Amino acid sequence: MQTASLEQLEEEEAKDSFDVDVAVTNPEKVGDGMNAYVAYKVSTRTSLSMFSNKTFSVRRRFSDFLGLYEKLSVKQSHHGCIIPPPPEKSVVGMTKVKVGMDDPSSVEFVERRRAALERYIQRVVSHPLLLQDSDVREFLEKEDLPRAVSTQTLSGAGFLKMINRASDAVNKMTIKMNESDTWFEDKFQEVENEEQQLRKLHAMVDSLVNHRKELCGNTAVFAKSMAMLGNSEDNTALSRALSQLAEVEDKLEHLHQEQAASDFFIFSELLADYIRLLASVRGCFDQRMRAWQRWQEAQSSLQKKREVEAKLLWANKPDKLQQAKEEITEWESRVTQYERDFDKIGMTVRKEVLRFEKEKAKEFKSQIIKYLEAMLQSQQRLIKIWEAFLPEAKAIA
Amino acid sequence: MMQEGLDDGPDFLSEEERGVSALSSPPRAVNVDLQTDATLQVDISDALSERDKVKFTVHTKSTLPNFKQNEFSVVRQHEEFIWLHDSFVENEEYAGYIIPPAPPRPDFDASREKLQKLGEGEGSMTKEEFTKMKQELEAEYLAIFKKTVAMHEVFLCRVAAHPVLRKDLNFHVFLEYNQDLSVRGKNKKEKLEDFFKNVVKSADGVLVGGVKDVDDFFEHEKTFLLEYHNRVKDASAKCDRMIRSHKSASDDINRIASSLYTLGTQDSTDLCKFFLKVSELFEKTRKIEARVAADEDLKLADLLKYYLRESQAAKDLLYRRSRALVDYENANKALDKARAKNRDVLQAETSQQLSCHKFEKISESAKQELIDFKTRRVSAFRKNLVELAELELKHAKGNLQLLQSCVGILKGNT
Numbered sequence: 175m176q177t178a179s180l181e182q183l184e185e186e187e188a189k190d191s192f193d194v195d196v197a198v199t200n201p202e203k204v205g206d207g208m209n210a211y212v213a214y215k216v217s218t219r220t221s222l223s224m225f226s227n228k229t230f231s232v233r234r235r236f237s238d239f240l241g242l243y244e245k246l247s248v249k250q251s252h253h254g255c256i257i258p259p260p261p262e263k264s265v266v267g268m269t270k271v272k273v274g275m276d277d278p279s280s281v282e283f284v285e286r287r288r289a290a291l292e293r294y295i296q297r298v299v300s301h302p303l304l305l306q307d308s309d310v311r312e313f314l315e316k317e318d319l320p321r322a323v324s325t326q327t328l329s330g331a332g333f334l335k336m337i338n339r340a341s342d343a344v345n346k347m348t349i350k351m352n353e354s355d356t357w358f359e360d361k362f363q364e365v366e367n368e369e370q371q372l373r374k375l376h377a378m379v380d381s382l383v384n385h386r387k388e389l390c391g392n393t394a395v396f397a398k399s400m401a402m403l404g405n406s407e408d409n410t411a412l413s414r415a416l417s418q419l420a421e422v423e424d425k426l427e428h429l430h431q432e433q434a435a436s437d438f439f440i441f442s443e444l445l446a447d448y449i450r451l452l453a454s455v456r457g458c459f460d461q462r463m464r465a466w467q468r469w470q471e472a473q474s475s476l477q478k479k480r481e482v483e484a485k486l487l488w489a490n491k492p493d494k495l496q497q498a499k500e501e502i503t504e505w506e507s508r509v510t511q512y513e514r515d516f517d518k519i520g521m522t523v524r525k526e527v528l529r530f531e532k533e534k535a536k537e538f539k540s541q542i543i544k545y546l547e548a549m550l551q552s553q554q555r556l557i558k559i560w561e562a563f564l565p566e567a568k569a570i571a
Numbered sequence: 572m573m574q575e576g577l578d579d580g581p582d583f584l585s586e587e588e589r590g591v592s593a594l595s596s597p598p599r600a601v602n603v604d605l606q607t608d609a610t611l612q613v614d615i616s617d618a619l620s621e622r623d624k625v626k627f628t629v630h631t632k633s634t635l636p637n638f639k640q641n642e643f644s645v646v647r648q649h650e651e652f653i654w655l656h657d658s659f660v661e662n663e664e665y666a667g668y669i670i671p672p673a674p675p676r677p678d679f680d681a682s683r684e685k686l687q688k689l690g691e692g693e694g695s696m697t698k699e700e701f702t703k704m705k706q707e708l709e710a711e712y713l714a715i716f717k718k719t720v721a722m723h724e725v726f727l728c729r730v731a732a733h734p735v736l737r738k739d740l741n742f743h744v745f746l747e748y749n750q751d752l753s754v755r756g757k758n759k760k761e762k763l764e765d766f767f768k769n770v771v772k773s774a775d776g777v778l779v780g781g782v783k784d785v786d787d788f789f790e791h792e793k794t795f796l797l798e799y800h801n802r803v804k805d806a807s808a809k810c811d812r813m814i815r816s817h818k819s820a821s822d823d824i825n826r827i828a829s830s831l832y833t834l835g836t837q838d839s840t841d842l843c844k845f846f847l848k849v850s851e852l853f854e855k856t857r858k859i860e861a862r863v864a865a866d867e868d869l870k871l872a873d874l875l876k877y878y879l880r881e882s883q884a885a886k887d888l889l890y891r892r893s894r895a896l897v898d899y900e901n902a903n904k905a906l907d908k909a910r911a912k913n914r915d916v917l918q919a920e921t922s923q924q925l926s927c928h929k930f931e932k933i934s935e936s937a938k939q940e941l942i943d944f945k946t947r948r949v950s951a952f953r954k955n956l957v958e959l960a961e962l963e964l965k966h967a968k969g970n971l972q973l974l975q976s977c978v979g980i981l982k983g984n985t
Binding site for chain 2 (some may be wrong): 204285365368373374386389395405406407415416419544549553560561563568570571
């Protein structure tokens with residue numbers, strides 16, 4: 175019976191397609207001093223009838239995005255949904271922005287955040303279940319959103335801590351689950367391994383980003399030094415060539431800078447997103463465990479009630495017996511309900527994981543290809559730069 | 572066409588495979604443009620790296636009558652090269668020449684330390700990672716080794732090409748005497764003396780440098796060399812730093828490739844196959860990136876380092892000429908004084924004539940040396956900059972091809 179429903183799930187998966195496109199753009203600083211914040215334009219384009227218009231936009235701030243996650247978490251996670259995690263809070267980053275949005279590190283921070291928010295909301299609307307949620311629609315459409323207040327707890331480290339704490343609670347359960355179907359155990363292990371691997375890879379890509387930025391700086395410094403040397407050189411043709419070389423190095427610096435940006439925004443952020451997404455996946459497995467726990471606890475409560483009834487029968491107390499019988503009926507229906515919930519969440523988790531893996535494969539492929547194409551363009555420009563220099567070098571006499 | 576990009580790697584590697592004895596090619600004269608001539612050809616035909624020293628096999632081919640044979644080899648160590656260099660510097664006869672700069676001491680310390688650290692960390696990494704890193708470090712060691720051989724060889728070639736220095740007796744002994752020259756380790760006293768000599772020289776340099784020269788040519792050269800030397804020094808240091816960052820980035824790509832490979836071997840899904848393909852690509856492009864850094868090192872960094880040493884040698888020549896001028900002026904003053912007192916006049920006259928002669932001799936040869944220095948410099952820069960540009964183009968084209976082919980395959984499969 176289980177294999178049949180799995181096939182059914184996969185078929186349903188293939189049919190699902192969505193027509194909602196969300197972009198997050200135009201970051202603007204609102205207000206002054208320490209109360210300032212950044213507002214983003216959230217523009218939606220859709221052909222779905224559940225929205226009032228085909229295209230519309232609203233302004234949202236970072237805490238609004240966090241607030242959305244909170245609401246979805248509360249409502250949907252116990253169904254076994256993989257809720258996409260929001261980008262991380264950053265006190266340091268935001269303080270710099272509050273002071274001024276013009277310096278390069280602030281610009282980079284805002285762009286990083288804008289891109290992360292866009293990816294986040296796009297993932298939310300791509301999720302068939304979450305798209306149906308009224309809070310999501312309100313987020314996209316409603317002109318003014320009430321300020322989200324309880325987002326204090328959702329700092330960057332906070333999200334992962336939250337997931338891990340929940341995991342620990344599940345692990346400490348006294349009754350160990352006996353899986354009739356190893357799919358869940360195997361998949362969970364896979365997810366944990368992958369999360370670990372991606373962490374390692376992410377650290378290496380971060381190292382690459384830093385070394386490329388370093389290379390950038392050192393190339394710029396070297397370019398200036400070469401220019402000075404060119405000035406000193408008293409052979410005219412050589413002096414000219416050295417100045418040209420200095421210009422080449424200058425151009426290379428720009429190339430390195432762009433490559434570092436590509437390393438970061440395309441590759442590193444992809445990995446960061448999926449490390450957090452995999453934690454979310456772990457979260458939904460934990461939810462299933464909780465559902466199982468609830469069912470088991472209900473069963474043991476039912477058992478206790480039956481024992482009480484037996485004792486009462488023996489002690490012959492008819493009025494208390496009636497109450498006991500009522501309680502038994504109540505718990506019997508609960509047990510049935512919780513068992514049904516557990517099966518349902520199991521199916522949802524499977525469906526979600528399948529969907530997640532499909533999306534993940536798609537996204538990794540498209541992003542990595544994008545990254546390689548950026549590298550490709552970089553090489554093409556490199557060729558042009560050196561081709562221009564070669565005749566200058568040959569002209570030295 | 573694809574092969575060209577890939578074979579680019581083995582170009583460097585095949586020399587490794589052939590072993591260091593592949594140095595039998597004619598003098599590599601990396602940074603110097605020299606006319607080699609049949610009457611005296613010197614090269615380093617082999618080299619052996621032992622625990623804490625390098626043994627160079629100096630091979631000579633000569634038709635000159637001074638040598639017992641036409642072709643012969645001896646084994647020399649770094650200190651013996653230094654002895655030879657110092658003997659030129661100390662020889663008054665050669666005061667008017669730019670003494671070819673001494674090769675730097677072979678320095679494997681950093682490389683050896685890295686290899687040691689690798690050995691210690693063997694337990695904490697996979698077998699593939701370890702093997703890979705070991706290969707990397709061995710390649711690095713080999714590169715340093717080849718460089719030090721090249722630098723020692725260039726020194727000998729410069730001497731052999733110099734019309735006067737090539738006739739030096741010590742040089743011939745160096746080339747031919749097949750026993751140990753026993754010049755290792757200057758004693759402490761000698762080292763201190765050297766130290767003070769250098770201190771005095773630089774103080775003098777400032778003093779003498781301040782006096783404007785009567786001769787325009789030398790005045791120009793002085794100004795030029797002082798500035799040029801400082802700027803080459805700066806450029807050399809900054810070039811090194813830039814290349815180091817380049818190497819670090821290339822090392823990161825290496826690790827990323829390994830990590831992607833691990834991810835790719837977890838399963839046999841489409842995504843895993845994708846990871847394996849990308850890992851393979853990164854491995855290949857990283858090899859090219861490493862070559863780019865190595866070529867920049869060879870063609871640019873080494874060139875700058877060499878001219879740092881050469882410009883110092885040229886400055887030393889100017890200094891010696893200035894000293895000779897000071898001595899000449901002093902001798903003139905002494906002569907005037909002697910004539911005034913009418914005492915030891917003959918002695919003073921002889922002394923004055925000697926200083927005059929010495930100064931004029933140095934000036935004459937110095938002028939030619941400095942002109943030659945310029946010619947050599949321009950020619951060396953031209954050669955290296957052209958080669959640098961050609962290599963960068965070759966590597967970029969190789970990389971491009973790899974990327975285009977890989978992206979094509981990856982896009983086709985999705």
